[in-house]
Amino acid sequence: MNKLYVPIPCDIYSRYELAILRGQSLRVAWRGARGIDRIEHLKPVDLRTRSGGEYMIARNRLGQRRVMRLDRIINTLSTDA
Numbered sequence: 001m002n003k004l005y006v007p008i009p010c011d012i013y014s015r016y017e018l019a020i021l022r023g024q025s026l027r028v029a030w031r032g033a034r035g036i037d038r039i040e041h042l043k044p045v046d047l048r049t050r051s052g053g054e055y056m057i058a059r060n061r062l063g064q065r066r067v068m069r070l071d072r073i074i075n076t077l078s079t080d081a
Contacts, residue, residue, distance in 0.1 A: 005053035006071040013047070013070070016056060019078070020044050028058070029074040041079055042066055 019026055029039045042058035047070075049055070054070040 005069065008054070008070045008073075013054070015076075016044055016047055016070070020046065025079045026058075027077045027079050028056075028068070029076070030068045031072045031074060032068075033072075037074070040066065 018024075023043070025041055025043045027039065028042050029037065031037050040060050042060055044056050044058045046057040047054065048057060056066075056068050056070060056073070058066045058068075060066060
């Protein structure tokens with residue numbers, strides 16, 4: 001798997017920021033660091049930059065913390081009306 005971060009479009013980043021500000025939950029599909037695809041309902045709580053990449057920090061419905069690189073997110077859908 002390519003370890004170099006590929007920047008995401010600004011409009012997608014802005015959608016993640018809005019979801020955080022509004023307290024929205026998202027159905028997120030992403031590819032983990034080991035190449036395994038995952039789908040989970042998450043509430044994003046922060047966006048961070050570190051080690052040359054951008055990351056979403058989120059909590060699942062059980063309150064467990066998830067951290068994913070933004071360029072590994074395959075798809076997101078809002079689960080809030």
